[in-house]
Amino acid sequence: MSAPASTPTPEFLASLSRRLGAEHVLTEPEDMAPHLVETRGLYRGLAGAVVRPKDAQEAAFVMATCHAEGVTVVPHGGNTGLVGGGVPFGGIVLSLSRLNAIREVDASNATITAEAGCTLKSIQDAAEEADKLFPLSLGSEGTCQIGGNIATNAGGTGVLRYGNTRDLVLGLEVVLPDGRIWNGLRGLRKDNTGYDLKHLFIGSEGTLGIVTAAVLKLYPAPKSQVTAFIGCDGPRTALTIFERLRAAAGDQLTAYEFIPRFGLDMVMKHGHDVTRPLQGEHAAYALIELTSPQPDADLQTLAETVLGQAIEDELVEDAALATSGAQVAGMWKLRELMSEVQGKEGGSIKHDVSVPVSRVADFLTEASAACEAAMDGVRVCGFGHFGDGNIHFNLSQPVGMDKAEFLAQWEHFNRIVHDIVAKMNGSIAAEHGVGLIKRDELLLYKDPVAVDMMKAVKQAIDPRNILNPGKVVAITDDPPPALPGSKN
Incomplete structure (x- = not known):
């Protein structure tokens, strides 16, 4: 694949302005700035313009023009990605914000x-x-x-x-x-x-x-719902409780979110208008939701029966069932604030991984021990979607450590965590994607035949390499352009 052009010419931008309207071809730095930085600020990019088509036909015109001129295009949605996939290396950003019907x-x-x-x-x-x-x-x-x-x-x-x-x-x-x-x-x-x-x-x-x-x-639409918050002694017990609920509730079990003690403590420390749902401290917690489209489904009895037996068997240490919409929202707020509040504890090295559901407790135990052995004082926050094997395995810097010094160890911790994921036949990219931050990491763990097939698909559909080049899978041996202020 040939290297595409990275700087749109004035003539090129004028042709886009004639079709889309000048107000939808943004070139002023302050107008483009929100489209050049990814959510966590790890990468800062460059572009010649941000264009905003109103429909598929205008988007097609933009792509045909870029294809003819060899100008690169990075599509943009809400720019909430976490892996640098929406950072441009030049060319233009194509915003889909006006296609909102x-x-x-x-x-x-x-x-x-x-x-x-x-x-x-x-x-x-x-x-x-x-x-x-x-x-x-x-x-x-x-x-x-x-x-x-x-x-x-x-x-x-x-x-x-x-x-x-x-x-x-x-x-x-x-x-x-x-x-x-x-x-x-x-x-x-x-x-x-x-x-x-x-x-x-x-x-x-x-x-x-x-x-x-x-x-x-x-x-x-769900017509019956039960939300519960439980405390237990760790991930292995949490997995046992999940298995019991799944066996009893089937697909009425719609969410099972694992929260470690450190994660809840951060939310309680930094979150606003939050309430601790249980008395006392527990090593681990789970947020559980059962739903049914049947208005008369007795999910309350189902949850009380399963959790009651788990209390008798000394698996659940404490449990609370929400009794109002406000309590449901309050419980979910604890989970939703997890990522946001972690930034208030200093530098955070994040991993979005998945393993078979049967191995989530093994992964959390082994990866936590390995990271704690690698750095004194590192604080592990492994949380997430226990029921589908997706764990957000995040590491907060030791108290008092320099943030830049800690983040410089990202690659070192990648190797520790991702090696364990690979050993358990898991994935190093579960729900956030590959983007830029995991592009080269993918080559270490993805089957090489699969990588070749991915490159072949890219070559067949985008032979000029103008769509989001340098992301997911590299199609040349050249590294991506250096990004001002980038860190990883």
Whole structure:
């Protein structure tokens, strides 16, 4: 693949302005700044312009023009990514924010058709108005956009019951690197007319095409719900409790979130308007949710029976069941603040990994011991989606240590944590994606044949390498351009 141009010419930008309107081709530094820095500030990029098409046809015009000129394009949704996947190395940023229409809600087909710039919350609300549920739920749902969710195959708290974003997509509309539009907006559960092309773009992180709209699955709205918060002595016991709940509740168990003591302590220390749900201290906690579309489902009795037996068996040390909507929101707030408050404890080295559910307790135990042995005083915060094997294994700097000195050990801790993940047949990128921060790390753990196949797909669909180059999988031996102020 040839190296694409990185600096749009004035003539190039003028052609975009004529089609989109000058107000939608942003070139002033203050207008572009929010699109050049990733969420955690680890990378800061450069671009010649931020362009904002209003529909798929305008996006296609932009891509066809960039393809002809060899100008690189980085698609942008809500810019809530955590792996540097939306940082530009030049060229232009293509913002999907104006493609924000809910095109159709088909209650009988249990689908919603939404444009890529719709926030996740707006899709949830549209589903709720039709007495349906769109089950993807993330801490950033008020800001993140569905196009970005699809491009990163976002996970969230409902994967245990409903699956990842990939499992929620029936059809896509995609602008290809050469400007052609693939119309795959079909709300079909069965379609065996060749390759299922949508899966090429789900999770591709904007390297193969630009998702402009999607047909998404809806589910019956929950009519019964029970939320509980429990304390126990550690991850192995938490896993046993999860297995009991899953056996008793089946797919009525929609969330099982693991929280270590250090994580809850941080939330209580730095969070605003938070309430400790249990008396006393426990080594570990779990946030549990059961739901049913049946209004008369007796989930309260089910939860009380399973947790009551676990108390008798000395597995659960304490438990609280929410008795109001405010208490439900309060319990979930403790979980949602976990990532935010960790930054208030200094530098944080983060790992988003997955292992088989049967190994989550083994992973937490072994990886915690290995990291604590590698650095005196490092504080482990391993939390997350216990029911689908996805753990956010984050490390906070020792108290009093210099932040930069700690973050300089990121690669060292990557090797410790990712080696253990690989040994357990897990993945080093669970729900946040690969982006830039894990691109080279992927080569150490991904099957080399799989890497070759990924490169072949990229070559076939984007032969000029203009879509988000340098992300996910490198297609040349050259390193990415240095980014001002970048850290990893």
